[in-house]
Each structure stands twice: as structure tokens, then as C-alpha cells.
Amino acid sequence: YRSLEACITPLPQVLSSDEVAGGELLKWPERAFSVPPRLSRGSVPGLGVDRFIEDNEQWKDKIAHYNRIITPLRSGRYRNIMDMNAYLGGFAAAVAKYPVWVMNVIPAHIDYDTLGVIYERGLIGTYQDWCEAFSTYPRTYDLIHASGLFTLYQHRCDITYILLEMDRILRPEGSVIFRDTVELLVKIKSITDGMRWKSHIVDHESGPFNPEKILVAVKTYWTGEATKRKPK
Numbered sequence: 013y014r015s016l017e018a019c020i021t022p023l024p025q026v027l028s029s030d031e032v033a034g035g036e037l038l039k040w041p042e043r044a045f046s047v048p049p050r051l052s053r054g055s056v057p058g059l060g061v062d063r064f065i066e067d068n069e070q071w072k073d074k075i076a077h078y079n080r081i082i083t084p085l086r087s088g089r090y091r092n093i094m095d096m097n098a099y100l101g102g103f104a105a106a107v108a109k110y111p112v113w114v115m116n117v118i119p120a121h122i123d124y125d126t127l128g129v130i131y132e133r134g135l136i137g138t139y140q141d142w143c144e145a146f147s148t149y150p151r152t153y154d155l156i157h158a159s160g161l162f163t164l165y166q167h168r169c170d171i172t173y174i175l176l177e178m179d180r181i182l183r184p185e186g187s188v189i190f191r192d193t194v195e196l197l198v199k200i201k202s203i204t205d206g207m208r209w210k211s212h213i214v215d216h217e218s219g220p221f222n223p224e225k226i227l228v229a230v231k232t233y234w235t236g237e238a239t240k241r242k243p244k
Contacts, residue, residue, distance in 0.1 A: 040134050044105040048132035059124055064100060071106040077217035081228055082155075082187055085110045090155040090187070096178075097122070097161040098137060101130040115153075117146075119164055142177070143169035151183040159191040162200060175203050184233035189226060197227040208232050 038046045045068060047061050054060065075085070083089045088111045095103045098116035107114065116137035118127045130137040140146055142165055156178055162171050178188060190200055194213070201211050211229035216222035 037132060037134075041108055043132075043134040044108050045133075048129045050128055050132060056124060056126060056129065059100075059126070059129075064129075067100050067102045068105070071102040073217050074103075075106045077226075078189065081214050081226070082189070085112060092153045093155045093157065094153045094181070096140075096142065096156060096158045097164065098126070098130060099124070099159075100126055101133050101135045101137065103157055103159075104130075104135045105133060112155075119161065121164060121168065142174050145177055146181060148181055150180050151186075152181050154183055154186045156182055156186070156188045158188065162190070162192050162196045166196065171200070172203055175200065175207065179207055179209075179231060182231050184231055186231050188229040188231070190229070191224060191226050193223065194225050197225055201227060201229075204229050208234055 037043055037049070047064055050056055051059060051061055051064050079085060085107055086109075090112055093104075093107070093112050093114045095101075095114055095116050097119055098104065101116050104114035104116050114135070116127075116130050116135055117140045118125065118130070118137060120139055120141040127137050127139065142161065158178075162174070165171060165174060182188065188209075190197060192200070197213055201213070204211055209229045209231050211227055214226050214228060216224050216226065
């Protein structure tokens with residue numbers, strides 16, 4: 013809901029031909045873990061280098077935990093992945109060593125506009141208002157990651173609509189990882205049970221005393237039962 017011009021960040025002016033407009037970027041894959049120029053310049057209010065380094069370290073523990081609670085990411089079962097609330101793109105960077113492709117989504121109502129950071133890390137991403145449909149074909153994604161998304165949207169629209177959109181873009185037998193408060197996860201589980209997803213809540217990677225929990229869900233493959241014809 014903004015004009016296109018407002019979404020484009022112009023590159024800063026340089027003083028000589030030896031400088032790189034916007035900041036010099038390393039080659040892949042080092043680029044994914046190096047500090048993006050706009051963070052080192054302080055171009056994203058409220059986010060700095062220390063937060064970026066901390067986020068990278070946290071994702072090492074998170075990915076190790078995910079490999080314990082779902083089919084390991086290195087197995088190749090999940091090829092197309094979506095991160096519905098990508099933040100700094102830490103999830104996508106942490107799984108870059110696996111045979112996967114990640115679409116990073118920045119919610120339209122987030123406090124920090126970090127899509128530029130994601131681009132500078134060599135990752136792909138887009139904006140999305142999750143109260144609306146996402147522009148993609150049905151059954152596109154094998155795994156969907158949703159961290160804190162429903163805390164963000166619980167007062168903006170009915171979360172059932174978001175879950176139905178997730179069901180549309182997730183392939184049968186695909187998985188979803190929700191990270192949120194217990195109260196929201198219980199509400200989400202009650203809805204996904206009605207959608208014939210199989211799910212269970214597990215502890216945070218730091219242990220059972222962390223108030224944030226994880227809901228792991230699988231979209232089951234099912235078909236409607238054949239109707240029995242009455243004999244004439």
C-alpha cells in the first residue's frame with residue numbers, strides 16, 4: 013500500500029571510483045554470514061552489528077533442534093521452504109548448506125524493514141500482508157517456518173484465514189514449524205486439527221522453562237470417502 017518509489021532505497025553517493033556504492037559485499041557463501049553494509053552503516057534503526065551476530069549464533073542451536081524434531085533438513089525431503097517472518101534471514105542463511113531453497117517474507121506490519129538486509133546477504137525475499145493471499149501456486153512449499161507470526165497478526169485478522177492460506181500453499185505431507193506462546197500454539201493446534209493436520213507441541217531448544225514453544229505440524233494426505241449408492 014505504498015507507491016513503488018518509496019520501496020526503492022537509492023544507493024549512497026561515493027567519493028571515488030575505488031568505493032562501492034552501498035558497501036562492498038563478499039562472495040557467496042561467505043556473504044550470507046558477513047555483516048550486511050546497511051547494518052554496519054546503521055541504516056536500519058534499532059538494529060546493529062551486535063544483533064546480527066547474536067542472531068546468527070542463535071540459529072545454530074535452532075537448526076540443530078529442528079533436525080531433531082523433524083526429518084533432517086539435509087535429507088533433501090524439504091526442497092522449497094518459506095520463512096513467513098524472516099527478520100534478518102537467519103533461518104535461510106543457516107540452512108544454505110542443505111539442498112533447499114528459501115523464500116524469505118517480511119510481513120507488511122513488522123517494526124523493522126529488513127528486506128534490504130536479506131538481499132545484501134545474497135538471499136531472496138518479498139513483502140506480504142498475511143491477512144491476504146500470497147501470490148503463488150497451490151502446493152508450492154514443502155516446509156513453512158512461522159516464528160512469532162501469529163503474535164503479530166492475532167489482532168489484525170482472523171488467524172484461521174492465515175492457516176487456510178498456509179494449507180493452500182503447502183504440499184500434502186509437508187511440514188510447518190510454528191514458534192510462539194503456548195496460548196497461541198494451543199489455539200493454532202485446535203484449528204489445524206480440524207484441517208486434518210497432525211501436530212504436537214515441543215519445548216524450546218533452550219529447555220522447558222522458556223515460555224516460547226514450538227508446534228510441529230504435518231499436512232496429511234487424505235481424500236473424501238466414496239459415497240455408497242443405494243440399490244435401485
